Amino acid sequence: MGEELKKYYETYDYSARTPVKIGLDDLRIDQRHKLIESKHFCMLPWLHLHGWPTGEAYPCCLADDKLPLGDLKISTLSDIWNGDKLTSMRSNMLQDRPCAECRKCYEQEDMGFFSMRNSANKHFGHHIADVDKTAADGQHPEFKIRYWDVRFSNICNFRCRYCGPNFSSNWWEDKAALYGKDSIGHPKFIYAGGSKDAIWEQMVDHISHLEQIYFAGGEPLLMEEHYRLLDELISRGMTDVRLIYNTNFSELNYKKNDVLSLWKSFDSVSVGASLDAMGTRAEYMRKGTVWSDIEDNRRRMLDTCPEVDFYISATVNVFNVLHISDFHRDWTDKGLIRAQDFNINILQGPDYYRCDILPAHIKEQARTRLNDTIEWLAPLDDLHRAINGYRALINFMDARDQSQLITDFLRITKKLDDLRGEDFTKTFPELGSMVDGIA
Numbered sequence: 001m002g003e004e005l006k007k008y009y010e011t012y013d014y015s016a017r018t019p020v021k022i023g024l025d026d027l028r029i030d031q032r033h034k035l036i037e038s039k040h041f042c043m044l045p046w047l048h049l050h051g052w053p054t055g056e057a058y059p060c061c062l063a064d065d066k067l068p069l070g071d072l073k074i075s076t077l078s079d080i081w082n083g084d085k086l087t088s089m090r091s092n093m094l095q096d097r098p099c100a101e102c103r104k105c106y107e108q109e110d111m112g113f114f115s116m117r118n119s120a121n122k123h124f125g126h127h128i129a130d131v132d133k134t135a136a137d138g139q140h141p142e143f144k145i146r147y148w149d150v151r152f153s154n155i156c157n158f159r160c161r162y163c164g165p166n167f168s169s170n171w172w173e174d175k176a177a178l179y180g181k182d183s184i185g186h187p188k189f190i191y192a193g194g195s196k197d198a199i200w201e202q203m204v205d206h207i208s209h210l211e212q213i214y215f216a217g218g219e220p221l222l223m224e225e226h227y228r229l230l231d232e233l234i235s236r237g238m239t240d241v242r243l244i245y246n247t248n249f250s251e252l253n254y255k256k257n258d259v260l261s262l263w264k265s266f267d268s269v270s271v272g273a274s275l276d277a278m279g280t281r282a283e284y285m286r287k288g289t290v291w292s293d294i295e296d297n298r299r300r301m302l303d304t305c306p307e308v309d310f311y312i313s314a315t316v317n318v319f320n321v322l323h324i325s326d327f328h329r330d331w332t333d334k335g336l337i338r339a340q341d342f343n344i345n346i347l348q349g350p351d352y353y354r355c356d357i358l359p360a361h362i363k364e365q366a367r368t369r370l371n372d373t374i375e376w377l378a379p380l381d382d383l384h385r386a387i388n389g390y391r392a393l394i395n396f397m398d399a400r401d402q403s404q405l406i407t408d409f410l411r412i413t414k415k416l417d418d419l420r421g422e423d424f425t426k427t428f429p430e431l432g433s434m435v436d437g438i439a
Helices: 002-010 029-037 077-081 084-094 100-110 116-123 125-133 169-179 198-209 224-235 259-263 279-285 291-304 324-333 360-377 385-399 403-420 429-438
Strands: 048-051 056-058 147-150 212-215 242-247 269-273 309-316 342-346
Touching: 029 116, 029 125, 048 077, 077 198, 100 116, 116 125, 147 198, 169 403, 198 224, 224 259, 259 291, 269 291, 279 291, 309 324, 324 342, 324 360, 342 385, 360 385, 360 429, 403 429
Parallel strands: 048 147, 147 212, 212 242, 242 269, 269 309, 309 342
Antiparallel strands: 048 056
């Protein structure tokens, strides 16, 4: 058991981006069981909250979006912390019972993925003693959020195909044109706490416990709250707080702020760029992309702050599964990333964009290309993180036949193509047989 645990905790963690270690000798048998052997225990309900721009609060960003813990527009963070839903989750986890909110992690683990639950137990396992303070009903006496993930607003300069106005202000007009303004239910710009300063006023009182922040959006590098928080951390001397980003990587300057200069003030910064393809394909999938600017930004980052960790966080879906490896190899060959610094995120929804809707003959093409990529990676990815991502992608694609959704995909894609003056069959001719098959 000791050697197994040691290997587990010293294995490279993609989320942490560094080897993660814990004092194994300080763990009781039951604590080791929770962190490693349990199928349902997760550290996050004891140290983390996630908030959407729309105000819904969740135990993490992967939690079932139909099961929020509460609404940040009407409840405080501390109210949600010991509210009925989060305390019930804690109680279930202490008894190693499944939580409905956590189904995505369970599914990922079944497919061979190292899930967010696994990563949280590994990265925050040093706080396992806090679990002992939990009452039988799941109440926890200490409101100490060590890991923040609150999406301040939906402000974004992109209109990604698989997004919408809840997470992109730029999407508002498109959805209004397609389905009417009444279909949206909120104004163009929305804030997690209902107003621009509401969440900040709650967060600032609890910053002293902070160890890690995940910035996403919207587009975090275009949010004033992001820069306000970095300035606050610097002024308090809390530059050891770990910063993690999910960004479209289109803008590195906002008003008077140069984010590259700010990052140099912090001990640990990890930047995950949401890039799914190259050139015109990238510009189609994430509308607003200027591909030459993306590559220029990466080169500037390498010149200015090469110590800041950078990786691709690619969302794989029906559009890019055939050529995601082309992008991976291109940026590796150009020296813009290391081969191992490529994270595969499998799009879960909307269902009609999932890569498991593809017909069998296209799945076969994709499977061949992905297996070739795994072979290419073998001498380059000794940590097997990228390799495992591709393997999990193959498993996901092959697990179900969802080809009955191709009709939905074509109908919705044509609607948006007509609105935006685009044609996916010209950008992705390799998918043209999907149209022929339906026709």
